[in-house]
Amino acid sequence: MTTTTESPEKRTMPTAVRSVLVFLLIYGFLVGVSLLESGIKVMGQDTQESLFQGVSNPIAGLFVGILGTVLVQSSSASTSVIVGLVGTGALGVDAAVPMIMGANIGTTVTNTLVSLGSMRQSEEFKRAFAAATVHDFFNVIAVSILLPVELITGWLSSAAEAISDELVGTAGSEWKSPIKRWVKEPVGWVQDIYEDIGLEMNALGTIMVITGLVVVLLALTFITKNMKQLVADRVERSLNAVLGSGGGTVAMLLGLIITVSVQSSSITTSIMIPLAAAGVVSLRNIYPVTLGANVGTTITALLAALAASKPEALTVGLVHTIFNVTGILLLYPITRIREIPVRLAQGLAEIAVTRQALAVTYVVTVFLIVPLAGVAIFR
Amino acid sequence: MVMSFFRRSEGGFEAITAHTVSMLADARHSFDMASTALLSGATHASVAEDVYTTDDRINQTEQELRRELVVHVSVQGTDDIGAVLAYTLLIKKIERIGDQAKNMLDLADEGVDLGSESDTDELIALRRTISVMMGEAADILSDPTNEDEVAAYRQKADALRFSLETQIRECMHSEKPGSEVVPRAILYRYWKRIVANLAGVVISATEPIHREIDPDDLDD
Numbered sequence: 390m391t392t393t394t395e396s397p398e399k400r401t402m403p404t405a406v407r408s409v410l411v412f413l414l415i416y417g418f419l420v421g422v423s424l425l426e427s428g429i430k431v432m433g434q435d436t437q438e439s440l441f442q443g444v445s446n447p448i449a450g451l452f453v454g455i456l457g458t459v460l461v462q463s464s465s466a467s468t469s470v471i472v473g474l475v476g477t478g479a480l481g482v483d484a485a486v487p488m489i490m491g492a493n494i495g496t497t498v499t500n501t502l503v504s505l506g507s508m509r510q511s512e513e514f515k516r517a518f519a520a521a522t523v524h525d526f527f528n529v530i531a532v533s534i535l536l537p538v539e540l541i542t543g544w545l546s547s548a549a550e551a552i553s554d555e556l557v558g559t560a561g562s563e564w565k566s567p568i569k570r571w572v573k574e575p576v577g578w579v580q581d582i583y584e585d586i587g588l589e590m591n592a593l594g595t596i597m598v599i600t601g602l603v604v605v606l607l608a609l610t611f612i613t614k615n616m617k618q619l620v621a622d623r624v625e626r627s628l629n630a631v632l633g634s635g636g637g638t639v640a641m642l643l644g645l646i647i648t649v650s651v652q653s654s655s656i657t658t659s660i661m662i663p664l665a666a667a668g669v670v671s672l673r674n675i676y677p678v679t680l681g682a683n684v685g686t687t688i689t690a691l692l693a694a695l696a697a698s699k700p701e702a703l704t705v706g707l708v709h710t711i712f713n714v715t716g717i718l719l720l721y722p723i724t725r726i727r728e729i730p731v732r733l734a735q736g737l738a739e740i741a742v743t744r745q746a747l748a749v750t751y752v753v754t755v756f757l758i759v760p761l762a763g764v765a766i767f768r
Numbered sequence: 769m770v771m772s773f774f775r776r777s778e779g780g781f782e783a784i785t786a787h788t789v790s791m792l793a794d795a796r797h798s799f800d801m802a803s804t805a806l807l808s809g810a811t812h813a814s815v816a817e818d819v820y821t822t823d824d825r826i827n828q829t830e831q832e833l834r835r836e837l838v839v840h841v842s843v844q845g846t847d848d849i850g851a852v853l854a855y856t857l858l859i860k861k862i863e864r865i866g867d868q869a870k871n872m873l874d875l876a877d878e879g880v881d882l883g884s885e886s887d888t889d890e891l892i893a894l895r896r897t898i899s900v901m902m903g904e905a906a907d908i909l910s911d912p913t914n915e916d917e918v919a920a921y922r923q924k925a926d927a928l929r930f931s932l933e934t935q936i937r938e939c940m941h942s943e944k945p946g947s948e949v950v951p952r953a954i955l956y957r958y959w960k961r962i963v964a965n966l967a968g969v970v971i972s973a974t975e976p977i978h979r980e981i982d983p984d985d986l987d988d
Contacts (some may be wrong), residue, residue, distance in 0.1 A: 405859065592771065621843055621844050622783075623845065624781060624843050625780055625836075625840055628843065629783075629835070630834055632835065660842050660843055661842075662842075663841065663842040664838060664839060664842050667838045669835050669838045670837065
């Protein structure tokens with residue numbers, strides 16, 4: 390065996406080609422959302438009603454949102470699907486709002502799982518686990534406050550509806566989205582192919598929904614992957630700039646920009662975990678980055694709403710944004726309130742570091758057992 | 769700070785390399801200033817502040833670079849892991865060059881002045897060679913692909929280290945008074961360590977990790 394000092398050259402796609410690819414993937418994502426919508430519409434009215442009967446209870450909807458997001462490890466994907474379903478008219482805004490909130494909680498599972506990777510080093514694990522769970526606690530507290538408020542007053546959906554009315558028209562009307570026109574052709578081709586092989590009604594609708602889901606998930610996965618490649622150097626540079634001297638609002642803005650760029654809050658929050666574990670960033674500096682990521686990730690649902698044919702889809706996308714912004718306004722500006730998720734995360738990390746099995750139990754319980762039990766009880 | 773995301777500038781490993789090169793430039797500056805106090809008649813007081821401030825900057829840059837390397841791995845994954853490991857080592861070596869420059873300055877503080885001795889010109893020439901080697905090491909860091917340049921550098925560093933080792937041995941066996949040979953032996957020792965660290969910087973940058981290849985591939 391011989392050794393050499395040469396390192397293999399990296400094969401990288403030219404930026405221009407990758408940018409075109411990302412645009413094509415975004416187009417594919419919008420086609421996927423439209424396929425989903427068309428598939429549901431093809432199904433009969435009875436099937437549509439029975440499909441979403443189980444989530445008419447808001448608590449069940451919340452847990453479905455958590456479970457769905459945990460399953461696909463992406464709130465961008467789950468909220469886009471929810472927006473697509475609202476676009477069909479089969480899922481109402483009222484039922485979709487708790488699901489969107491659930492998606493916000495479910496998305497935190499990814500960075501919590503990443504933090505478990507540091508388990509062998511106690512101190513590193515403590516910092517990593519606290520950095521991951523501060524996101525969990527923030528989202529759970531925000532949902533605990535804003536879901537009851539929404540159920541009682543309908544404030545979030547009313548505010549989103551008001552904005553949506555201004556932008557695309559009133560609820561119940563048909564919105565002539567330009568994006569919808571661009572994606573109409575490929576959706577028609579897919580439908581024709583399935584019809585040619587003899588599928589109709591529920592079978593046709595089901596296969597179109599499945600195709601739509603696969604296209605949405607694949608497109609989002611590759612958008613995220615390629616965007617990460619495109620902006621990795623920028624992310625690195627800005628993280629260094631902010632970590633060196635910034636905090637608070639600046640860190641929040643950075644979290645937002647990175648997440649909008651890569652279309653994934655999980656990427657943003659997961660990047661922060663090794664930094665927390667290494668002690669490069671403190672928990673209090675990571676916290677605002679994750680909050681920025683919460684807001685940034687809502688861009689995907691808004692994008693998905695562009696391919697929907699009902700203004701309600703945009704309303705739900707806006708609910709996601711308003712919910713996260715309101716959460717920040719409620720829980721971040723006042724120091725004593727801001728400290729609550731931080732202290733809870735630190736407390737949990739202290740326990741987790743001494744009894745590591747509890748950390749795993751926490752993840753399984755919060756992200757699987759409780760939502761499954763919740764769906765079983767409340768549906 | 770956030771706007772740095774939108775600016776067109778170096779990012780990724782290029783930024784880390786540029787930062788490391790600036791650290792090496794600081795180490796060279798410290799070395800040159802400390803040498804001035806020993807060989808060119810400048811007083812300790814006149815250069816001390818500059819050397820100590822530069823050393824603080826070198827230490828700070830070392831910390832910043834460590835953080836940047838962690839951020840790089842977190843953001844980019846393990847693609848550059850060999851280079852990251854190499855840089856973790858080589859920034860320590862540059863930091864040591866800064867410390868050795870400070871040690872040289874301490875000699876001047878002890879009253880050593882080699883500015884008007886019979887071998888002053890020889891010492892100044894040696895100092896210049898080492899200083900130039902710092903610039904060459906920076907060039908290699910910026911572009912480590914020129915194998916001939918790297919090989920020549922390593923040869924030059926080995927030869928210089930051997931020459932400095934010989935000088936140290938000569939001092940050890942010299943019958944000249946201690947006040948004459950001891951400062952020289954110490955200075956040669958510092959220079960030898962500096963050259964060794966420079967060679968280490970170049971080796972780490974150009975051989976981050978040995979890649980095993982199948983002998984069959986060598987035939988192609």
